[in-house]
Amino acid sequence: MKLKELAEKIGARVVQYGKSAGIEIKRVYAGDKMSDLLSEATEETLLVTNLANTQLVRVAELMDVPGICLLNDVVPGPELVRSSIEHGTAIIVSKSGMFETCGCMYQCLYGGGNSGS
Amino acid sequence: MITESYRIKGGNFEHAGSASSSLKERLKKIGVEIKDMRRVMITAYEAEMNVVIHARRGIMRITLNNGQIDIEVTDEGPGINNIDQAMKEGYSTAPAEARELGFGAGMGLPNIKKNSDLFEIESTVGRGTRLRSTIYLKLQVISGSVRNSLHIVSELCSECMRCIHACPTKAIRVRNGRPQILEHLCIDCTACIAVCDTGALGVEGAGDFKEPSEDTFLIIPASFLVQFGVNTGPERVLAALTELGFRNVLITEAWEDALHEAVIKYAQEETKVKPVISPLCPSVVNLIEMRFPSLIGNIAPFLSPIQAAQNECKYMYKCKAKAQDAVFVASCPGQHTGLKLKALSINVRVITPASLFKAVLPLSDEKDKISRQYGPVPRDPQPQGVLHISGIHHVMNVLEKAENGLLNDVHVLELFMCDQGCFGSPLMVEDPFVARHRWLNTQIKYTRSAEAVRRKNAFLARPGLRLDADMSKAIMKLQKIDELIKSLPGKDCGFCGAPTCSSLAEDIVMGRAEREACVYLDVDEDKTK
Numbered sequence: 001m002k003l004k005e006l007a008e009k010i011g012a013r014v015v016q017y018g019k020s021a022g023i024e025i026k027r028v029y030a031g032d033k034m035s036d037l038l039s040e041a042t043e044e045t046l047l048v049t050n051l052a053n054t055q056l057v058r059v060a061e062l063m064d065v066p067g068i069c070l071l072n073d074v075v076p077g078p079e080l081v082r083s084s085i086e087h088g089t090a091i092i093v094s095k096s097g098m099f100e101t102c103g104c105m106y107q108c109l110y111g112g113g114n115s116g117s
Numbered sequence: 118m119i120t121e122s123y124r125i126k127g128g129n130f131e132h133a134g135s136a137s138s139s140l141k142e143r144l145k146k147i148g149v150e151i152k153d154m155r156r157v158m159i160t161a162y163e164a165e166m167n168v169v170i171h172a173r174r175g176i177m178r179i180t181l182n183n184g185q186i187d188i189e190v191t192d193e194g195p196g197i198n199n200i201d202q203a204m205k206e207g208y209s210t211a212p213a214e215a216r217e218l219g220f221g222a223g224m225g226l227p228n229i230k231k232n233s234d235l236f237e238i239e240s241t242v243g244r245g246t247r248l249r250s251t252i253y254l255k256l257q258v259i260s261g262s263v264r265n266s267l268h269i270v271s272e273l274c275s276e277c278m279r280c281i282h283a284c285p286t287k288a289i290r291v292r293n294g295r296p297q298i299l300e301h302l303c304i305d306c307t308a309c310i311a312v313c314d315t316g317a318l319g320v321e322g323a324g325d326f327k328e329p330s331e332d333t334f335l336i337i338p339a340s341f342l343v344q345f346g347v348n349t350g351p352e353r354v355l356a357a358l359t360e361l362g363f364r365n366v367l368i369t370e371a372w373e374d375a376l377h378e379a380v381i382k383y384a385q386e387e388t389k390v391k392p393v394i395s396p397l398c399p400s401v402v403n404l405i406e407m408r409f410p411s412l413i414g415n416i417a418p419f420l421s422p423i424q425a426a427q428n429e430c431k432y433m434y435k436c437k438a439k440a441q442d443a444v445f446v447a448s449c450p451g452q453h454t455g456l457k458l459k460a461l462s463i464n465v466r467v468i469t470p471a472s473l474f475k476a477v478l479p480l481s482d483e484k485d486k487i488s489r490q491y492g493p494v495p496r497d498p499q500p501q502g503v504l505h506i507s508g509i510h511h512v513m514n515v516l517e518k519a520e521n522g523l524l525n526d527v528h529v530l531e532l533f534m535c536d537q538g539c540f541g542s543p544l545m546v547e548d549p550f551v552a553r554h555r556w557l558n559t560q561i562k563y564t565r566s567a568e569a570v571r572r573k574n575a576f577l578a579r580p581g582l583r584l585d586a587d588m589s590k591a592i593m594k595l596q597k598i599d600e601l602i603k604s605l606p607g608k609d610c611g612f613c614g615a616p617t618c619s620s621l622a623e624d625i626v627m628g629r630a631e632r633e634a635c636v637y638l639d640v641d642e643d644k645t646k
Contacts, residue, residue, distance in 0.1 A: 033219055033224065034219040035163065035222045035224030035228050038228070039224075039228055039231075054130075055133060055220075058133070058134035058137075058162075059134075059162070062134065062158045062162055063155065
């Protein structure tokens, strides 16, 4: 599913799409540990995390991550927004917490019954 | 060789990661393969963050050699008291400030180690820590998807150079003491594995053998059943597999036979270009896609037998909710790749024959129970017009003839890269001719009937040999190569790590080797002095 479509479906607030609006999201990885995010990040993965700091954008940049979904309607700081604009990383903000957001995304990506991969 | 160093300031979370960023830009220009790029980035970033979190200052030194990167990070900091403890996942001494930012999960050093090919760390308490990581970088694939399953264990290479000469497509180089595969040239045959005595070359995903569940399907090649000597017949081996817990064993020959019949039927239609080539051996298909693109139209549009078997498992899963997982024994890298290419809803594991050998052995002396001597079994004669050829050199010859239109009297070509088809895979132990003979002298009933499956996608030519996507550049490169060849001795000795002088010339122009690699050049220059 395209990032833009996914963001709309889960009703996320879009800070910016950067160059990633049309990127196909094949995988979502959620976590609050930088090392976890780093080793699981790929160019098709949307990262879901509470960590709203600039290092997160750095990890996204290093691992070619198309986008980051922040949680709990947080307002990302100007530093984070600036560096994400610089690197073209999409930033979207979900209104709910990690559990609800992931559930919602799972429904969008794998929902509709059969394939529970 | 490129050497660079980056300064890292401790405690500076604002600019942390900048050394890793600039390293990434450099590697992009060189065109490092994406998987290796990930490994380098994880290693560099974790190492950099360790300095930022724990030390006052540090330096990251990068050394880029042909095919490998060394990352050395030295810092002035508190040092590590107990390195073994620090290497454990989950152990961390990071301060609260770092933890707030999501660091300090105790995964840093384990993460670095996991992604490095070589890793060492030394530390003095009160002074600092030095960490070294080496990552082998794969050569860049020019274009197209990566389609091979060769596995290299560099440490085992003894630099005997046999593989470079054995490779029919000249896809192997041995440099810096280890073999490298030019993936765009590799056709997933077994020529290099067959000549490698040290075990440096093998098949990917050998994986450990796991206990099967009740619904596990095991799919094995017929050749597997005749690897255990004269007194242990296929029935005994099948019984041993059942003892292991595999209640559902399928033999790939069922799908080979189905394909055989389907291709003959397909070839009977008058309009087909002759000879029709059966896609039995994935490696032969790769070879045609790369070296003989004009014959692509001759390949019958079916899935390879092992892919058809995979399809069948998927089908069984769908309609009966059985076959939750399937274990395939691939007899060559080509089959392995064929299985990898398809994503399935069931859990497919691919293992090498060797790991299943280990599981089955020792086959106890209960031979009276089931084992049976071999005896002649009547077989259907080969239908006319089907030409069965095995062995790399014969296959290449025949394809060349077919390309030149000299094989129009043949209806169907069944080609195998290995001698005697899959019985000749170097992953098996028994002699191919003996193994095939024994198999032909036994009669095993397939537990289920198999069907050939039509392909949905067409076979496509591979860009393998193309020097550059841009034709004019490719021509220029070709000219350079021609000039270089003239200056090389033409002995094809292989000491430089390339199989022939012309391969070395191509490597030099493509930036994969230096001219100094040639051992003869110095001698000649000395003479002229």
